Amino acid sequence: MEKKICGAKTRQGTPFKKTPLKNGRCRLHGGKSTGPKNKEKHRESLKGNKNAIVTGEYEIISFDTLLDDEKELYEMIPEDINKQVKGRYKIFEIRTRRLMQRYTVQLEKERPDFRLITRIEEALTRLDARANELIREMRELSPHNTDDNNSLDQLVKIFAKVRDTRKPT
Structure with a gap:
């Protein structure tokens, strides 16, 4: 009886012998993947998938993916910065919280992964x-930022005035 072989071709053109x-x-050489058969079931299985997250620094966070306590935190985060970046600032705060939670979990383990x-x-x-x-x-x-309110800017102006008074005429 002849041994069955894979049949895929090697670079030399001979059959692969596995x-x-x-x-x-x-x-x-199992062939090309045809992907999941049930696309809806596959989409559902990916929701909440955290397998690839190590630290969480680059984790994608949108309002829809926030946990209930995170949504509450999102609403509590101060909004005293410009509207354009308010959401980004809030996400930074939530991402920091998640990282701190992972940090705490590691520290509480019997054998933490240092x-x-x-x-x-x-x-x-x-x-x-x-x-x-x-x-x-x-x-x-x-727009509320004025040079007069910034102590460093005031100091620079004072030095500029002193420099101007010292210039030889």
């Missing part, structure tokens, strides 16, 4: 920096 599965190809804890801490640092950039940017763009 033992085939029921469909006639080996596990490496590599993951370090990654979460680094992600929190980056998130905080981005949130601070956003706030700084909004202060600069705010």
